[in-house]
Amino acid sequence: xxxxxxxxxxxxxxxxATLAPRAAAQSDAALERVLTQMDSAAKDFHSLEASFVWDQxxxxxxxxxxxxxxxxxxxxxxxxxxAADISEPAPKVVLFADGTVQMYxxxxxxxxxxxxxxxxxEVESFLVLGFGGRGHDLPKSYDVKYLGTDKxxxxxTAKLELIPKSEKARSQFxxxxxWIDPARGISLQQQLFQSSGDYRMAKYLxxxxxxKLPDGIFKLKTTSxxxxxxxxx
Numbered sequence: 453x454x455x456x457x458x459x460x461x462x463x464x465x466x467x468x469a470t471l472a473p474r475a476a477a478q479s480d481a482a483l484e485r486v487l488t489q490m491d492s493a494a495k496d497f498h499s500l501e502a503s504f505v506w507d508q509x510x511x512x513x514x515x516x517x518x519x520x521x522x523x524x525x526x527x528x529x530x531x532x533x534x535a536a537d538i539s540e541p542a543p544k545v546v547l548f549a550d551g552t553v554q555m556y557x558x559x560x561x562x563x564x565x566x567x568x569x570x571x572x573x574e575v576e577s578f579l580v581l582g583f584g585g586r587g588h589d590l591p592k593s594y595d596v597k598y599l600g601t602d603k604x605x606x607x608x609t610a611k612l613e614l615i616p617k618s619e620k621a622r623s624q625f626x627x628x629x630x631w632i633d634p635a636r637g638i639s640l641q642q643q644l645f646q647s648s649g650d651y652r653m654a655k656y657l658x659x660x661x662x663x664k665l666p667d668g669i670f671k672l673k674t675t676s677x678x679x680x681x682x683x684x685x
Contacts, residue, residue, distance in 0.1 A: 483598035486610040486634050490587025493637025497584035500525040500638065502659040504536070511649030517541070523656070524669050525583045532580045535669050545672060548580075556672045562679045563672060581614075582630050582639025593617055594628070604631045604640045605657065623647075636661060 506519040521538040533549040545556045553566040590596050594614035602611045609631040616622045624646070631641035638661070642654045 479598045482610070483596065483612070486598065486612065486632060487587030487590065487596075489634040490585070490632065490637040493635070494584055494586045496662065497637065498527055498662045499665050500583055500659065500661050501663065501665060502656040504657070505655045507653040509651050509653070524665050525580060526665060526670070527584055532584055533670050534580055534583075537669075547670060547672065549670060554672060556674060556678075560679075561675055561677055562681065563674060565680065565682045567682070581628065582632065582642060584638070587637070590614065593621070599629070602631055604633075604655075607633050607640060609640055610634050 501522065501524050504519075504521060504523050508517045508519070509515075510517070518540070519538050520540040521536060523537070524535040526533045528549075531550070534547070536546040538544040538546070543558050545558075547554045547556075551568045553568065555564045555566075556562070557564075590612075594616055597613040597615075599611040599613050602609055612630045612632060614628040614630065616625065616628075625644040626647050627645040629643045629645075630639045632638070633640050636659075638656075638659065640656055640659075643651055644654075645651045
C-alpha cells in the first residue's frame with residue numbers, strides 16, 4: 453500500500469513538472485494576445501464617456517465609501533485628459549491634464565490644485581489606466597500577469613494583474629487588477645490595493661467611445677468667489 457502511495461506521489465510530481473511550463477506558455481500567449489488587441493484598439497481611441505461606481509474600502513474601520521458619477525477621457529496630442537464629475541455622495545469635479553490635477557468642491561466653492569511635477573508619469577498611469585493606452589506600454593511600468601477570463605456585466609474580459617515597477621508608485625498602490633474588454637481595449641473594472649489593506653474598486657458602465665463629449669467638460673465651472681489653494685509637498 454505504501455509503495456502505491458509513493459508511486460502515485462511520484463506521478464503527481466512528474467505530471468506537475470510537465471504541465472507547469474505548458475500552462476506558463478499558454479498564459480504568456482494569452483497575455484500577448486490581450487496586449488496586442490489593446491494596441492490595435494488604442495489606434496482608434498479618441499474619447500470615452502462612462503458612468504462609474506467607485507467603492508473605497510478602509511480596512512481599519514472596515515467601512516466602504518461609495519462615489520458615483522460620470523467620467524470622461526479624451527486623447528489630445530500625445531496625452532490623455534480626464535474629467536470625473538462626481539454626483540454622490542457630494543458634488544465634486546476632478547480634472548487631470550498637462551501634469552496638473554484640479555479638484556473643485558462646489559459646496560465650499562474651492563479649487564485644490566496638485567502639481568504632479570516629476571511624478572507626472574506615475575500619477576497619469578493610475579488616473580488613465582486602462583483607457584486608450586497601448587497594451588504593450590503596460591510592461592514598461594508594471595510586471596503584468598494574465599489571470600484568465602472573467603465576465604463583467606455579460607462581457608468576457610481578460611483579467612490582468614499589474615505590479616508597479618516603481619517604488620514610488622508601489623507606495624500608492626502595490627497591486628492593481630484590471631478587467632479588460634479586449635475588443636475595445638478598455639477597462640470595465642479595476643481594483644487597486646494599498647499596503648494598508650485599503651483598496652478601491654471601480655466599475656464603469658454605459659460606456660460610449662469616440663463620440664462628441666459635452667462642450668467645456670475639461671473646464672471647471674467656478675464662481676467669482678471661488679477660493680484656490682495649492683498644497684505644498
